[in-house]
Structures are given as structure tokens and as C-alpha cells.
Amino acid sequence: MKAGAAPLLIERLSKRFGDIEAVADVDLRIRQGEVFALLGPNGAGKTTIINCVAGLSRPTSGSIQVFGHDTVRDFRVTRRLLGLVPQEIVFDPFFTPRESLRIQMGLMGVKPDLGRVDELLRMFALWSRRDSATRSLSGGMKRRLLVAKALVHRPRLLFLDEPTAGVDVELRKDLWEVVRRLAAEGTTVILTTHYIEEAEAMADRVGIINHGRLVLVEERDSLLSRNRRGQVRAVLPVALSAPPAHLPPGTRLESENVIVAPWATARDIEEILRVVRQLGEPEEISIQQTRLEDIYVDLLKAAPDSLGRHREGESE
Ligand SMILES: Nc1ncnc2c1ncn2[C@@H]1O[C@H](COP(=O)(O)OP(=O)(O)O)[C@@H](O)[C@H]1O
Ligand SMILES: [Mg+2]
Structure with missing residues (x-):
């Protein structure tokens, strides 16, 4: 040595x-x-x-x-x-x-x-x-x-x-x-x-x-x-027909009363919560954060067939 x-x-x-x-x-x-x-x-x-x-x-x-x-x-x-x-x-x-x-x-x-x-x-x-x-x-x-x-x-x-x-x-x-x-x-x-x-x-x-x-x-x-980001998910007391304006691009409705909005900074989270609250007090809010898994999947996206093999390998 x-x-x-x-x-x-x-x-x-x-x-x-x-x-x-x-x-x-x-x-x-x-x-x-x-x-x-x-x-x-x-x-x-x-x-x-x-x-x-x-x-x-x-x-x-x-x-x-x-x-x-x-x-x-x-x-x-x-x-x-x-x-x-x-x-x-x-x-x-x-x-x-x-x-x-x-x-x-x-x-x-x-x-x-x-x-x-x-x-x-x-x-x-x-x-x-x-x-x-x-x-x-x-x-x-x-x-x-x-x-x-x-x-x-x-x-x-x-x-x-x-x-x-x-x-x-x-x-x-x-x-x-x-x-x-x-x-x-x-x-x-x-x-x-x-x-x-x-x-x-x-x-x-x-x-x-x-x-x-x-x-x-x-x-x-x-x-x-470095890759910290995630989603805010809010269950609302009202039904919506489209994602509200003023939420980040990529915001979607999971169902008619569930909003899922992506965030990248703490400020985004505050802003999302503010807009959501204007629609009614949410019944449920959860804030998810990136895991290593998301980063990994993004990195491998360029090679879809290898990702396919990865998924296969994972199911035991
Ligand atoms: N002895 C070998 N002869 C021919 N190909 C091999 C041999 N060992 C590995 N390979 C090939 O090299 C690549 C890398 O394999 P491997 O190092 O075992 O991958 P991993 O351990 O990441 O699953 C694969 O395409 C595999 O088929
Ligand atoms: Mg191996």
C-alpha cells in the first residue's frame, strides 16, 4: 500500500x-x-x-x-x-x-x-x-x-x-x-x-x-x-374544469378537484399555495420533493431502451 x-x-x-x-x-x-x-x-x-x-x-x-x-x-x-x-x-x-x-x-x-x-x-x-x-x-x-x-x-x-x-x-x-x-x-x-x-x-x-x-x-x-424540485398536490373543496391561471407551466388536474403543480424554489411553493387558497381552503395539501430516482430517470431518458431494461431488472 x-x-x-x-x-x-x-x-x-x-x-x-x-x-x-x-x-x-x-x-x-x-x-x-x-x-x-x-x-x-x-x-x-x-x-x-x-x-x-x-x-x-x-x-x-x-x-x-x-x-x-x-x-x-x-x-x-x-x-x-x-x-x-x-x-x-x-x-x-x-x-x-x-x-x-x-x-x-x-x-x-x-x-x-x-x-x-x-x-x-x-x-x-x-x-x-x-x-x-x-x-x-x-x-x-x-x-x-x-x-x-x-x-x-x-x-x-x-x-x-x-x-x-x-x-x-x-x-x-x-x-x-x-x-x-x-x-x-x-x-x-x-x-x-x-x-x-x-x-x-x-x-x-x-x-x-x-x-x-x-x-x-x-x-x-x-x-x-442541486436537483431539488417537486410538486404541490392540493385536494380542493370545488371541482374545476381546467388548471387555474397563474400557476407554473406544467400544472395539471389529476382529477376535477385535485391540482398538481410543479415547483423549483420555496417561493414557487408559496405562490402555488396562495393561488390555490383563493379557490377554497384545500382539504389536503402535500408537497413532494425530488428523490434520487427522479434525477436518475431524467439522466437516462436519453436512452429509452436501457431504461426499459433497467425497469425489467428491477421487478423481481
Ligand atoms: N464475458 C462477457 N462476454 C461478452 N459480453 C459480456 C461479458 N460480460 C459482460 N458482457 C456484456 O457487457 C455489458 C456490460 O455487462 P455487465 O458489466 O455485466 O453489466 P452490469 O453489471 O452493469 O449489469 C453487457 O452488454 C454484457 O452483455
Ligand atoms: Mg452486474
């Missing part, structure tokens, strides 16, 4: 599979200790980037450094600096969780450390099943075992590739908790996801990828505040 080097530095990375440009000219610098979410629809190139970083796939061009070490030239060094929780659940059906973790230590070339194995078994609530065959574990336990395996050698940089795809809500929250804890302990975390709420809940920074290209990299909070 080189002092002061970024956990990950990707420069002009491209990866082709025949005619498919899976990753196109990606530049990315990950900061020490951050949780970075790489967000994009299915097929966007997320796993390909991770595989290139982990040395499982060779870049067509460009370079990748992990803590200052080149992932192609110094493969042995870099693979020990990072941990990878793969997208697909792969497990050794005949070993117990305890054995799997021990074997993984051997594979990573670290000294057998049974204390560390037991610590991980406890940390991931696998202790009671430590000596059961892995094939008998629930899906959630298998997924937790995968995370534990990625951590046996205490990596400083952890990749989670779609950690909660196909995982129930309960376990999803558990995994978020694990990520927060690791980040609090100083591990840099990069996760890929096509769940917007996951990026919104966990990430310090968000990168949006589409068709192999990074379309945007920004602090989650600034992304949200």
Missing part, C-alpha cells in the same frame, strides 16, 4: 467483448474511507469494471491502480488489498461456513487465524450454523457468508456487486448496516446497485453509469440539493 495513494484510481478504462463496448473510457478516483455507489441499469458495465479492478478480466485499454499498485502488473499485491463480494452467489456446498472461511484465508495467502474466522462468524450471525453444511443455510445466510469471505484478509477496499439483488427487505437493511459499520471502521466501500434507494441510503458519492459510460459522479447530497 503506497502512502497517500487513492484506494482506487481508474484512468481511461475501456473493455470490449467483440463488438460490445461494455466499458467506455471511464475515469474514476475513489477517496479514502468513502462509500461510493455505482448506479446503473442492467448491462451498464458495473460488473465489468469490478472484474477489471479485481483482475478477473483484462482491460482492453486504460489503467487501474489500487492504493498505487497497478492491477495488471502487481496483480498479487492488489488482489490482497481488495475484497470482492460477487454478484452471483457462489458457495462450496460441502463445506461448513467455518471451513469456507478458513479455506478462503489460505486462498488469500494470509496466515490461518481461527480467531478472525470466529469473529466473522459472529459478526455475520452465522455462529449458530458455523458447523452446518453451507447448502443447508438460508439464502440470506449464504449471502452473509459471501461478505464474510470477502473480509477474511481485512481488505482496505471492499467491492459489493449488487449485494441486495433478490434479497428480502429485512436482509437488505442488515447488509446496509454491515456496510455502514465497515465504513465507520475506515474501509473504503464501492457498491454497485440498480436500486436507487440503496444508493440514496448508503452512499457518500454516486456515480451513474449507462452504456459503459460514467454519465455523472457527484456527492449524493449535492446531487439531491
Whole structure:
């Protein structure tokens, strides 16, 4: 590990599979200790980037450094600096969780450390099943075992590739908790996801990828505040035949007595409420604000077919 080097530095990375440009000219610098979410629809190139970083796939061009070490030239060094929780659940059906973790230590070339194995078994609530065959574990336990395996050698940089795809809500929250804890302990975390709420809940920074290209990299909070806008929805005591004049362009009637008006500033909201109140005291008012989802959908609008695939991927 080189002092002061970024956990990950990707420069002009491209990866082709025949005619498919899976990753196109990606530049990315990950900061020490951050949780970075790489967000994009299915097929966007997320796993390909991770595989290139982990040395499982060779870049067509460009370079990748992990803590200052080149992932192609110094493969042995870099693979020990990072941990990878793969997208697909792969497990050794005949070993117990305890054995799997021990074997993984051997594979990573670290000294057998049974204390560390037991610590991980406890940390991931696998202790009671430590000596059961892995094939008998629930899906959630298998997924937790995968995370534990990625951590046996205490990596400083952890990749989670779609950690909660196909995982129930309960376990999803558990995994978020694990990520927060690791980040609090100083591990840099990069996760890929096509769940917007996951990026919104966990990430310090968000990168949006589409068709192999990074379309945007920004602090989650600034992304949200820069794009702050929303809608005022008011249920009126009277029926209308058209949206009232003096409301912002884009105002529509959801039904004859429900007005939905877009806002961009706090002033817009005041003005909308003033005009609406002149029609009668509303029975109900709600003010909605943009979520990361709206921003994401806007960004991908330019590529309707990929958005279609994204939606497909989301319905489980
Ligand atoms: N081994 C491979 N051979 C051929 N095409 C591949 C291979 N791996 C990925 N691709 C293609 O590269 C693109 C990016 O895939 P991937 O990185 O898996 O996307 P994501 O992880 O964002 O869903 C897709 O078009 C996919 O079909
Ligand atoms: Mg993937």
C-alpha cells in the first residue's frame, strides 16, 4: 500500500467483448474511507469494471491502480488489498461456513487465524450454523457468508456487486448496516446497485453509469440539493374544469378537484399555495420533493431502451 495513494484510481478504462463496448473510457478516483455507489441499469458495465479492478478480466485499454499498485502488473499485491463480494452467489456446498472461511484465508495467502474466522462468524450471525453444511443455510445466510469471505484478509477496499439483488427487505437493511459499520471502521466501500434507494441510503458519492459510460459522479447530497424540485398536490373543496391561471407551466388536474403543480424554489411553493387558497381552503395539501430516482430517470431518458431494461431488472 503506497502512502497517500487513492484506494482506487481508474484512468481511461475501456473493455470490449467483440463488438460490445461494455466499458467506455471511464475515469474514476475513489477517496479514502468513502462509500461510493455505482448506479446503473442492467448491462451498464458495473460488473465489468469490478472484474477489471479485481483482475478477473483484462482491460482492453486504460489503467487501474489500487492504493498505487497497478492491477495488471502487481496483480498479487492488489488482489490482497481488495475484497470482492460477487454478484452471483457462489458457495462450496460441502463445506461448513467455518471451513469456507478458513479455506478462503489460505486462498488469500494470509496466515490461518481461527480467531478472525470466529469473529466473522459472529459478526455475520452465522455462529449458530458455523458447523452446518453451507447448502443447508438460508439464502440470506449464504449471502452473509459471501461478505464474510470477502473480509477474511481485512481488505482496505471492499467491492459489493449488487449485494441486495433478490434479497428480502429485512436482509437488505442488515447488509446496509454491515456496510455502514465497515465504513465507520475506515474501509473504503464501492457498491454497485440498480436500486436507487440503496444508493440514496448508503452512499457518500454516486456515480451513474449507462452504456459503459460514467454519465455523472457527484456527492449524493449535492446531487439531491442541486436537483431539488417537486410538486404541490392540493385536494380542493370545488371541482374545476381546467388548471387555474397563474400557476407554473406544467400544472395539471389529476382529477376535477385535485391540482398538481410543479415547483423549483420555496417561493414557487408559496405562490402555488396562495393561488390555490383563493379557490377554497384545500382539504389536503402535500408537497413532494425530488428523490434520487427522479434525477436518475431524467439522466437516462436519453436512452429509452436501457431504461426499459433497467425497469425489467428491477421487478423481481
Ligand atoms: N464475458 C462477457 N462476454 C461478452 N459480453 C459480456 C461479458 N460480460 C459482460 N458482457 C456484456 O457487457 C455489458 C456490460 O455487462 P455487465 O458489466 O455485466 O453489466 P452490469 O453489471 O452493469 O449489469 C453487457 O452488454 C454484457 O452483455
Ligand atoms: Mg452486474
